[in-house]
Amino acid sequence: MAPGIAAACAAAGCEVVVAARDEAKARSAARLAGEYSGTEVGCGPLVAEAVAEADCVIETIVEDLDVKRDVFGLLAGWIEPKTVLATNTSSFPITSLAEFVEHPGRFAGLHFLNPAHETAVVEVIAGERTDSDTVDALAELGVRMGKTPLLVRRDVKGFIWNRLQLAVLREALFLLDEGVADIASIDAAVADGLAPRWVGAGPFATADLGGIRTWAVVASELFPELSNEARVPEALRTRADAGAGFYRWSDDSAEELARLRAEALQAAMQLIERRRAAMPDPTDSAEGG
Numbered sequence: 001m002a003p004g005i006a007a008a009c010a011a012a013g014c015e016v017v018v019a020a021r022d023e024a025k026a027r028s029a030a031r032l033a034g035e036y037s038g039t040e041v042g043c044g045p046l047v048a049e050a051v052a053e054a055d056c057v058i059e060t061i062v063e064d065l066d067v068k069r070d071v072f073g074l075l076a077g078w079i080e081p082k083t084v085l086a087t088n089t090s091s092f093p094i095t096s097l098a099e100f101v102e103h104p105g106r107f108a109g110l111h112f113l114n115p116a117h118e119t120a121v122v123e124v125i126a127g128e129r130t131d132s133d134t135v136d137a138l139a140e141l142g143v144r145m146g147k148t149p150l151l152v153r154r155d156v157k158g159f160i161w162n163r164l165q166l167a168v169l170r171e172a173l174f175l176l177d178e179g180v181a182d183i184a185s186i187d188a189a190v191a192d193g194l195a196p197r198w199v200g201a202g203p204f205a206t207a208d209l210g211g212i213r214t215w216a217v218v219a220s221e222l223f224p225e226l227s228n229e230a231r232v233p234e235a236l237r238t239r240a241d242a243g244a245g246f247y248r249w250s251d252d253s254a255e256e257l258a259r260l261r262a263e264a265l266q267a268a269m270q271l272i273e274r275r276r277a278a279m280p281d282p283t284d285s286a287e288g289g
Contacts, residue, residue: 005112007116008145095128097127122142
């Protein structure tokens with residue numbers, strides 16, 4: 001995800017350098033970031049000089065705890081105490097990762113939705129030892145990128161959107177495994193049905209617009225029936241083991257779908273801005289009883 005994150009930062013007016021242990025990968029990521037943002041992005045090896053004067057360092061390496069610990073160990077001797085260190089982890093708790101960093105108060109999660117330069121939100125996750133100034137600085141960076149910062153108030157696994165999308169994926173896999181519907185129908189139900197509605201109104205607003213009492217009745221009927229399987233479902237596990245996907249992709253079809261996804265995200269931005277402006281304030285828990 002480094003090219004997209006670098007592009008988002010560069011488009012926000014930040015001076016950006018992509019640094020990697022493999023310098024060829026750094027050059028490739030910087031080239032893509034420059035193409036995405038229309039702005040020059042620097043690159044180089046992951047050495048002290050690359051990060052010594054940085055205001056913010058965003059780690060976006062492989063999701064491997066040992067590898068992250070090694071890189072944080074290198075950074076500990078290179079970055080200033082005032083530098084904000086952010087991780088793009090999508091699964092590891094921030095509080096746990098903070099054990100590997102030199103200044104945990106200046107450490108937090110900054111989790112981008114892929115592709116990072118085209119999506120409208122970014123999660124800002126505080127660990128138990130994260131300073132409020134660090135959260136404020138990362139939230140401000142998100143705003144500079146044109147994104148809504150989603151402030152994660154509790155450091156739970158998966159944060160917000162991964163928990164939501166994995167919950168939907170689990171139910172989709174259940175429907176597939178149980179023979180309720182095929183792959184194309186389930187994808188269409190989300191892409192052609194739920195997704196366009198949710199651009200205009202999220203799940204809570206959708207419940208309000210549909211009638212909160214009706215939703216409460218439907219929830220009482222369906223919640224006991226939804227999948228609560230703790231294991232990875234068969235439909236996903238067997239494909240992962242075989243290195244196969246849910247579709248028979250060609251290079252052309254993969255590229256075309258990636259282009260369509262990018263166009264959909266860009267087209268949605270105007271609707272997202274209008275929805276943000278139109279949304280009233282939410283109720284608090286006391287008002288809900």
